Amino acid sequence: MVNVDGALVAKSLILVAKKVEQNKDHLCELDGEVGDGDHGVSMTIGMRAVSRAAKDLPADCTPSEALQSAADAYADEVGATIGPLYEAAFAAAAQAANGKKNLNEIADWASIYQAMADAIQQVGKAQLGDKTLLDAFFPAVEHIKGLAKKGGTLEAALLSTAERALKAAKDTRNLVPQKGRASRLGDRAKGYQDAGATSLAVVLKGFADGVSKRKS
Amino acid sequence: MVNVDGALVAKSLILVAKKVEQNKDHLCELDGEVGDGDHGVSMTIGMRAVSRAAKDLPADCTPSEALQSAADAYADEVGATIGPLYEAAFAAAAQAANGKKNLNEIADWASIYQAMADAIQQVGKAQLGDKTLLDAFFPAVEHIKGLAKKGGTLEAALLSTAERALKAAKDTRNLVPQKGRASRLGDRAKGYQDAGATSLAVVLKGFADGVSKRKS
Amino acid sequence: MKKLINDPFDVVEEMVEGFLAANDQIIKRVGKRSIARANSPIAGKVGIVVGGGSGHLPAFAGYVGKGMADGAAFGNIFASPPAKPVIEATLAVDSGAGVMYTYGNYQGDCINFDKAQDKCREMGIKVETVVLNDDVLSAPKAQAHKRRGIGGLFLVWHVAGAKAEQLASLDEVVAVTAKANANTRTVGVGLTSCTVPANGAPTFFLPDNEIEIGLGIHGEPGMKRVKVRPIDSIIDELMDAILADLDYKGTDVALLVNGLGGTPAEELYVVYRRVKQICEANKIKIKFKHVGNQVTALEMQGTSVSLLRLDTEMHDLIKNTTVDTCMYKKV
Amino acid sequence: MKKLINDPFDVVEEMVEGFLAANDQIIKRVGKRSIARANSPIAGKVGIVVGGGSGHLPAFAGYVGKGMADGAAFGNIFASPPAKPVIEATLAVDSGAGVMYTYGNYQGDCINFDKAQDKCREMGIKVETVVLNDDVLSAPKAQAHKRRGIGGLFLVWHVAGAKAEQLASLDEVVAVTAKANANTRTVGVGLTSCTVPANGAPTFFLPDNEIEIGLGIHGEPGMKRVKVRPIDSIIDELMDAILADLDYKGTDVALLVNGLGGTPAEELYVVYRRVKQICEANKIKIKFKHVGNQVTALEMQGTSVSLLRLDTEMHDLIKNTTVDTCMYKKV
Ligand SMILES: Nc1ncnc2c1ncn2[C@@H]1O[C@H](COP(=O)(O)OP(=O)(O)O)[C@@H](O)[C@H]1O
Ligand SMILES: Nc1ncnc2c1ncn2[C@@H]1O[C@H](COP(=O)(O)OP(=O)(O)O)[C@@H](O)[C@H]1O
Ligand SMILES: [Mg+2]
Ligand SMILES: [Mg+2]
Ligand SMILES: [Mg+2]
Numbered sequence A, B: 001m002v003n004v005d006g007a008l009v010a011k012s013l014i015l016v017a018k019k020v021e022q023n024k025d026h027l028c029e030l031d032g033e034v035g036d037g038d039h040g041v042s043m044t045i046g047m048r049a050v051s052r053a054a055k056d057l058p059a060d061c062t063p064s065e066a067l068q069s070a071a072d073a074y075a076d077e078v079g080a081t082i083g084p085l086y087e088a089a090f091a092a093a094a095q096a097a098n099g100k101k102n103l104n105e106i107a108d109w110a111s112i113y114q115a116m117a118d119a120i121q122q123v124g125k126a127q128l129g130d131k132t133l134l135d136a137f138f139p140a141v142e143h144i145k146g147l148a149k150k151g152g153t154l155e156a157a158l159l160s161t162a163e164r165a166l167k168a169a170k171d172t173r174n175l176v177p178q179k180g181r182a183s184r185l186g187d188r189a190k191g192y193q194d195a196g197a198t199s200l201a202v203v204l205k206g207f208a209d210g211v212s213k214r215k216s
Numbered sequence C, D: 001m002k003k004l005i006n007d008p009f010d011v012v013e014e015m016v017e018g019f020l021a022a023n024d025q026i027i028k029r030v031g032k033r034s035i036a037r038a039n040s041p042i043a044g045k046v047g048i049v050v051g052g053g054s055g056h057l058p059a060f061a062g063y064v065g066k067g068m069a070d071g072a073a074f075g076n077i078f079a080s081p082p083a084k085p086v087i088e089a090t091l092a093v094d095s096g097a098g099v100m101y102t103y104g105n106y107q108g109d110c111i112n113f114d115k116a117q118d119k120c121r122e123m124g125i126k127v128e129t130v131v132l133n134d135d136v137l138s139a140p141k142a143q144a145h146k147r148r149g150i151g152g153l154f155l156v157w158h159v160a161g162a163k164a165e166q167l168a169s170l171d172e173v174v175a176v177t178a179k180a181n182a183n184t185r186t187v188g189v190g191l192t193s194c195t196v197p198a199n200g201a202p203t204f205f206l207p208d209n210e211i212e213i214g215l216g217i218h219g220e221p222g223m224k225r226v227k228v229r230p231i232d233s234i235i236d237e238l239m240d241a242i243l244a245d246l247d248y249k250g251t252d253v254a255l256l257v258n259g260l261g262g263t264p265a266e267e268l269y270v271v272y273r274r275v276k277q278i279c280e281a282n283k284i285k286i287k288f289k290h291v292g293n294q295v296t297a298l299e300m301q302g303t304s305v306s307l308l309r310l311d312t313e314m315h316d317l318i319k320n321t322t323v324d325t326c327m328y329k330k331v
C-alpha cells in the first residue's frame, strides 16, 4: 500500500497538471461548441501554476499544505468562472485534509472530494442537472462515499471514482445548461458534453494515477 | 457586309461590356497573382458605365460620338491606372473616327486601334515588353495594319486581330513587369499572364463580335 | 493559427507590457495585471474600475484615462480577471470618495469582482457595482438580468466617466450608470469566429454562407444561424429587436456601430448608413454617433449596434466632457 | 465571401453615404466621391487634399478634419479616384493660399492626381504635390522613388496638417511634408490576404503556416514568403530593414505600429513591445507613439511599423497641434 503523504499529494498535483494540459485542445473544443472555447486554456494556466507551486513545496509538507498551495496558485492566475471554483475547491480540500499526515484511507478522499464539490456549489450556486462540472463531481462523490463504506484499496477506489466522473461527464450531453455562457444557448447546447465536467474527470483521474504512482 | 454606323458601334460597346463582366473573376484572379486583384472589377465598373452611356446615345449618333461617350464614362467612374488609360484610348478612338459616318474599312479600325494604343502609351509611358496591356495591343495593331493592306472582310480582320491580341496576352507570361504594382515583384511576377493584356484581348474580341453581330 | 505573437501562453503578459509602454503618459501599472490612471487617486473623485477578459480592446483597459475609467484589471483571453488585480486597481484609484465597479454581465466577472468587492469593503473602501447587460438577444426581456454586456458598455461608460469626472458622489455616479445601462440596448451579428491563442483553433466554425445573429464578444455561438444575405436586411432584423425591447421612438440617442475586431471600417459605415435610415424612420435623433472597434472579440468579423436613450442629464454629460483615454479620445 | 454589405458594386457608394452621415459635424460632401472640411475653405490656410483607393480607412477620408487634411477623394476599392473628385475637393478647399496634394506612390494615383493638378492649375489654383514613399521593402534604396506609400502616410500627414493649421505658406507646407516623408520609413508583414468585394474571392492565398514579409496595403503579394515564426523574430527582421535604410540611432522619432484592418489590437501591442525594445537598444527616443489601425487593407491581417525621424520643427508641430479628424483624434 502506498503512503499518501504531502510529497505524494504534491506529485499527484503535478501529474494532474500534465494530464489537463494533454487534454487542453479537446477541452477547448468542447467549450467552443457552446461557450468561448477557452476552458482547456484556463485549466492549463491554472494547473501550470499549481504545478509550479507543487514543485516549490518542501519535501516534508503536509497533504493540506500541498492542497492549499494549489488553491493559492489558482487564485492568482486564472480568474474566469473556473478560477474561483477550483480555488475554493482546493482550499476546501486543504481544510478537509487539515491535521492529517497522510491520506491513506478511502474515507479521507471521500471527505476531500465531498468538501471540494460542496465548495464549488457554494461559490457557483449550480444545482445538479445544470450541466456543470458538478454533474460529474457529485456522482463521483457519492461513488467514493459508497466505496469508503465497502472498503478496498485506495488506488482502486480513486480509479473507479475517476471512471464514474468520466461516465457522468459523458452523460452531461443530454442536459440543458443553466449556468455560465452556455446557458444562453438553451436547447442549442444540448448534445454537447460539458467541458468543465470533462476536465473534472481528468483531474480525478490525475489524482488516481498520482496516488497509485502509475505513469499515465 | 455590315454597315458599322454609330448605332452599331454603340451596340458593340454594350457587347464589350458584357464580355468584360463575364471575365471579371478571371481578370481579378490574374491581377491577384501579382497585383491587387481588382482589375476585373475596375474594368467591369468602367464598362458598365460605358454600356449605360451607349444605351443613352441617340440612334443616329456617329461612330465618333459613340466612342467619345465611352471615354467620358471611363473618366468619371473608374480611376485606377486603367481608367485614364481607357479614357485616353476611347477619346483617341473618337478622334480617329472623327468625321466618319461609318467604320466599314479595315483601315478605319487599324487607325482607331493604332490611335488607342498610342494614347495609352502616351498616358502610361509603358514600353513594349513592360508587361502591360500594350504587349497585347501593339502586336494586334501591327496585325490589323497588315490586314488593311492585304484586304478581306472587316469581320474576319477584327476577329483575327482579337485572336492576335489574345495570343500576345498569353505570351506576357514570360515578361517581367516594369510598370504598376506588379513591377515591385520583379522576377516573382514571371509566369503569370498580365491582367490588363488579357482584358484588352477581351475588349477587342467584343468589338469583333459586335461588328460581326455574332452573339458570343 | 497565424497571429502576431510569441508563445501563445505569453500573449497577455506581452500585450500588457506593450500596452503600458504605449500609454505611459496616461496610465501606470499597479500590479501584474492591473493599471490605473497615472495621476490616481484623484482627490474627491469616485474611482471607476472596469475589467474583464482580454481580447476585447479597446475594452476594457483602453478606456482608462480622463473622462472614462480610472483603473482596469486584465484577465486572460476571454477569462475574467481574478479578484487580485481588481483589488489592486481599487486600492490605486480610491481617493476616499469610493469606487464603482462596472463590467459586462458574465458569470466569471461577477464572481471575481464580487470577491474583490467583499475584500475591499473589509478594508474599509466604499465599493459599489453596476453590472451591464445590454445584449437584447442573449435572454428574453423577462430575464433581462441574465443578459450579457457587449458593445453598449462603451456608451454607458461614456456617461459614467463624465459624471465621475465632475466629482459627483459615489451614489450619483452609480445612479447615472445604472440609468444609462437601463436605457441601452445592443444587438450583434457575427460573420466568423475567432481563435483563442493558447487554444490554437477557431472557437467554432461558420460555413462561408452562414452568419450568427445574436453573437457575443467571445466568438461563442449566437442565438441563431442564418444564411448570408444583404446587410440591410440583417440590420433591419437587429434594429427590430432593439426597438421592440425598448421604446426609442422620438427620443434622442447616442449610437454605436461597433466592429468586432476583424471587420473593415468601410463595412461599418455601410451598416451605419442603414441604422441611420431606420432611426430617421422612427424619428430617433442621433445626438452622438460612433463607428468603430470599441468592444471587440479578437479578430472576429461582425458588428453590433447599440442605442442609448438619452435624457438631458446624460446628453449634457457626454456633450461637455473631453475624453482622453488610452484608446479613445473625444476632443 | 462574407461581408457586411449589400450589392458588392454598391459598397463604395453606401460606405461614402454612411461615412458622411457619421461625420457630418466635421465634413461636407462636395461631389459624388469627394469631401471637404465643413468649414472649407479656411481663410489663409493651405488646403491639403488626400485620397486614393477605398479600403484603407482611416486613410484617407478618415483624416479629414482639424489638424490633418482639408479634403479627400474616394476611389473604388483599391483603385485610385479619377481626377474629377480630386478637382472637386481642390475647388472646395482652396482659399487662395494654394492646395497641396499628398498621397501614396501608386501609378494610378500619380496619373489621376497629376491630371487633376493640371486642370486645377489651368483654373489658376496653386497646386503642389508631395508623393509619399515610405515602404522600404518595395524597392531598393537606389530606386527609392519607386517605393510605395503605406503606413507612414499617417505620420507624415500629422506633420503636414499641423504646419498647414498654423497658416504656413504653400511652399512651407510642401517643404515640411517632403522633409517628413524623407525621414519616414515603414516595413510591413501580412498574415492573410483580403477580398475585394466585387471580386468575391481573396486576392491571393496564404497557407496557414506562411506569411508575407514586405506586404503592402492592397492584399497584393509582398517581397517574400516565409514560414510562420514568433513575432519577435519577425519584428527584428523588419526593424533591421528600417534601421539599415536610414540612420535612426540616437534620434527622436514618432512611431506607428499599424494594424492592417483584421488584426486584433492585442497583437499590435505585442508588436509594440518588441519595437520599443529595439528602439531602446538603438538609443532611439520614442516621442510620439501610435498603436492601431491607421492605414489598412480591408480585413487583411498583419502589421506595419513606421518611424519618422524628428527634428525640432516636426516635433513641435506634432506636439502642439490638436487633431480632430473624422477617424483620428489627438487631445
Ligand atoms: N456556476 C457554476 N458552477 C459550477 N461549474 C460551472 C458553473 N458555471 C460554469 N461552470 C463550469 O465551467 C465550465 C466553463 O469554464 P470556463 O470555460 O473555464 O469558463 P468561462 O465560461 O468563464 O469561459 C463549464 O463547462 C461548467 O462545467
Ligand atoms: N503604365 C501602364 N501602361 C499601360 N498599361 C498599364 C500600365 N500600368 C499598368 N498597366 C496595365 O494595367 C493592369 C492593371 O490594371 P488595374 O488592376 O485595373 O489597376 P491597378 O494596378 O491600379 O489596380 C496591368 O495588368 C497592366 O496591363
Ligand atoms: Mg469558456
Ligand atoms: Mg489591380
Ligand atoms: Mg472564458
Ligand SMILES: [Mg+2]
Residues within 6 Å of the ligand: B036, B038, B080, D053, D077, D078, D079, D080
Ligand atoms: Mg487597384
